[in-house]
Amino acid sequence: MLILSRKVGESIIIKLGTNHVKMTILESNNGTLKLGFEAPKEIKIYRSELYEEIVNQNKASLIDDVIEAANLFKNEVPKNFSPKYKNIDLK
Amino acid sequence: MIENFDTKLGNVKIDTDKIIDFEYGIPGFENLTQFALLQPESTFPIMWLVSLEDKDVAFPVILPQLIRSDYEIILPEDITDYLQLEKPEDAVVICILTIPHNKEDITINLAAPVIISLRNKKGLQLLIESSEYKIRHYLKDEIERNNQLLSVQRDGG
Numbered sequence: 001m002l003i004l005s006r007k008v009g010e011s012i013i014i015k016l017g018t019n020h021v022k023m024t025i026l027e028s029n030n031g032t033l034k035l036g037f038e039a040p041k042e043i044k045i046y047r048s049e050l051y052e053e054i055v056n057q058n059k060a061s062l063i064d065d066v067i068e069a070a071n072l073f074k075n076e077v078p079k080n081f082s083p084k085y086k087n088i089d090l091k
Numbered sequence: 092m093i094e095n096f097d098t099k100l101g102n103v104k105i106d107t108d109k110i111i112d113f114e115y116g117i118p119g120f121e122n123l124t125q126f127a128l129l130q131p132e133s134t135f136p137i138m139w140l141v142s143l144e145d146k147d148v149a150f151p152v153i154l155p156q157l158i159r160s161d162y163e164i165i166l167p168e169d170i171t172d173y174l175q176l177e178k179p180e181d182a183v184v185i186c187i188l189t190i191p192h193n194k195e196d197i198t199i200n201l202a203a204p205v206i207i208s209l210r211n212k213k214g215l216q217l218l219i220e221s222s223e224y225k226i227r228h229y230l231k232d233e234i235e236r237n238n239q240l241l242s243v244q245r246d247g248g
Contacts, residue, residue, distance in 0.1 A: 047220075056119070061151065061200075073194075088130065090207070
């Protein structure tokens with residue numbers, strides 16, 4: 001891991017191909033740092049715990065047995081529950 | 092052009108025009124970009140977002156309004172630009188289910204819906220930072236909530 005020390009008001013630049021992200025330390029308060037990011041729109045910035053939670057949930061969503069899963073679900077959802085619902089046509 | 096693909100749901104014929112390009116991958120599966128949305132009657136209302144590159148990867152998905160009739164998200168402009176969306180009907184919004192062997196524990200991910208563009212066949216999983224929508228909503232709770240909501244709507248008019 002690369003380790004850099006920065007003071008409030010200082011920043012770092014992360015270069016990704018032809019893009020770059022500039023991260024600035026805006027404020028430091030009792031161990032909490034407030035960070036500002038300047039990045040092109042296509043670069044998404046997330047709190048890592050949120051991103052990792054979605055990764056873990058996606059992995060947990062993979063199904064072993066398609067029919068078993070569908071039946072478990074059907075038993076939980078009342079039959080008359082479906083609102084306006086039709087197949088999606090990806091024309 | 093119709094091609095055969097091996098998927099979690101078996102060998103299926105897919106019109107290559109209907110292949111969805113997840114250019115940026117799905118978190119945890121960044122190396123997979125080619126998906127199809129399969130809608131077999133036998134598993135209705137569950138649909139399957141299946142990888143055409145790894146036959147072990149298939150996500151069970153449903154339209155979120157099936158269990159949360161007031162589900163609503165606002166797409167940021169960079170997303171609508173990327174997906175070339177001009178109106179809400181240009182997009183399909185689906186949510187991934189987690190279905191463990193114990194049905195009590197079925198959850199739906201309302202915080203990270205999958206958005207598919209009918210305009211350019213691109214797809215992505217959007218991460219919404221919201222206090223309302225969470226990564227795990229128990230199906231049981233959602234059905235109860237929705238029943239209450241629908242009965243209020245009925246009584247109110």
